[in-house]
Amino acid sequence: MTSEPLLSVRDLRVEFSTSAGVVTAVDGASFDVRRGETVALLGESGSGKSVTAQAMLGIIPKPAGRVTGGSIEYDGRDLLALPATATRELRGREIAMVFQDPLSSLNPVFRVGAQIGEMFRKHRGASRKEARAEALELMRRVGIPAAEKRLDDYPHQFSGGMRQRVMIAMALALSPRLLIADEPTTALDVTVQAQIMDLLARLQDEEGMSLVLITHDLGVVADVADRVVLMYAGRVVEAGPIREVYEHSAHPYTAGLMGSLPAIDGPRERLTPIQGAPPDLLDLPSGCSFRPRCAFASERCADEEPVLLGAPGRPAPHSSACHHAGKVLTDAP
Numbered sequence: 059m060t061s062e063p064l065l066s067v068r069d070l071r072v073e074f075s076t077s078a079g080v081v082t083a084v085d086g087a088s089f090d091v092r093r094g095e096t097v098a099l100l101g102e103s104g105s106g107k108s109v110t111a112q113a114m115l116g117i118i119p120k121p122a123g124r125v126t127g128g129s130i131e132y133d134g135r136d137l138l139a140l141p142a143t144a145t146r147e148l149r150g151r152e153i154a155m156v157f158q159d160p161l162s163s164l165n166p167v168f169r170v171g172a173q174i175g176e177m178f179r180k181h182r183g184a185s186r187k188e189a190r191a192e193a194l195e196l197m198r199r200v201g202i203p204a205a206e207k208r209l210d211d212y213p214h215q216f217s218g219g220m221r222q223r224v225m226i227a228m229a230l231a232l233s234p235r236l237l238i239a240d241e242p243t244t245a246l247d248v249t250v251q252a253q254i255m256d257l258l259a260r261l262q263d264e265e266g267m268s269l270v271l272i273t274h275d276l277g278v279v280a281d282v283a284d285r286v287v288l289m290y291a292g293r294v295v296e297a298g299p300i301r302e303v304y305e306h307s308a309h310p311y312t313a314g315l316m317g318s319l320p321a322i323d324g325p326r327e328r329l330t331p332i333q334g335a336p337p338d339l340l341d342l343p344s345g346c347s348f349r350p351r352c353a354f355a356s357e358r359c360a361d362e363e364p365v366l367l368g369a370p371g372r373p374a375p376h377s378s379a380c381h382h383a384g385k386v387l388t389d390a391p
């Protein structure tokens with residue numbers, strides 16, 4: 059792991075035109091993903107996690123959505139400035155993605171082995187036979203039992219967890235340097251969730267790739283993530299090494315989320331939602347978006363939008379966007 063980031067998101071801004079008005083889904087988000095590191099992108103529903111991932115992959119739904127500002131530097135190149143063909147190429151080869159619902163990404167009419175093998179045929183010019191052998195090898199690596207028999211099954215013949223393993227196999231086919239997993243276990247039951255998380259963690263380690271895990275469920279990623287980036291209303295409100303952020307939350311939103319977990323190494327538990335409703339992106343309060351739900355809110359919070367700064371008295375790279383970060387650090391349970 060070197061200190062130079064593989065991916066560097068700076069002041070990213072993404073807007074959607076809707077019938078009700080223009081929604082700023084991502085509003086100046088900045089964070090880094092270093093080589094070989096697992097970063098959890100965490101936040102309530104609607105906080106802009108998936109849209110951030112879509113921007114990284116160049117798949118913002120058009121024409122409603124568009125990137126209106128910022129940069130996404132991948133290995134020294136700005137993905138937002140690259141021609142579409144170049145991003146497509148990178149996406150196939152170096153940046154791979156796993157989604158919540160594998161059925162929507164798998165083709166129902168093709169056998170699973172052929173779909174995995176297609177990656178090798180398309181990108182590596184492999185023969186049918188070579189592709190089949192590679193697919194088999196990958197299915198074994200992602201822990202699909204009796205892989206040889208299952209090569210010729212169709213997606214619907216697999217359980218949810220096994221289908222997610224198939225998706226992971228496809229994502230790994232070309233040995234990506236960055237894997238983005240958007241709620242990869244949300245649709246699965248708790249036991250299978252843990253198995254898929256363990257698989258991702260093992261593969262991340264074996265491949266030395268960077269992993270971005272998007273989730274609204276801290277319990278699921280607590281023991282695999284190195285760092286956590288918390289989003290609220292399209293902004294990054296806190297970021298840092300997971301244990302540091304967990305033990306010394308410097309934003310009231312994070313403190314609320316973390317307070318609901320028993321212990322970082324303890325039993326997995328879903329976050330209890332913090333009081334109040336998530337914000338309406340079409341009608342955000344002035345200043346800090348979290349203000350209406352915050353016990354620390356003051357006049358300054360209404361007047362001045364807080365920016366992401368080093369958490370007071372805490373080691374870098376822990377940062378928080380809160381005018382009262384110092385107080386949160388001393389007062390939070």
Ligand SMILES: Nc1ncnc2c1ncn2[C@@H]1O[C@H](COP(=O)(O)OP(=O)(O)OP(=O)(O)O)[C@@H](O)[C@H]1O
Pocket residue numbers: 074075076081082083101102103104105106107108109110119122123274339
């Ligand atoms: N295709 C779209 N058209 C219009 N608005 C959109 C679209 N996609 C996202 N948005 C807006 O962007 C906001 C952020 O969406 P996003 O999908 O990134 O949330 P999320 O953090 O991934 O939430 P979840 O945990 O529910 O997946 C949404 O609340 C919505 O207002």
Ligand SMILES: [Mg+2]
Pocket residue numbers: 107108109240
């Ligand atoms: Mg999402």
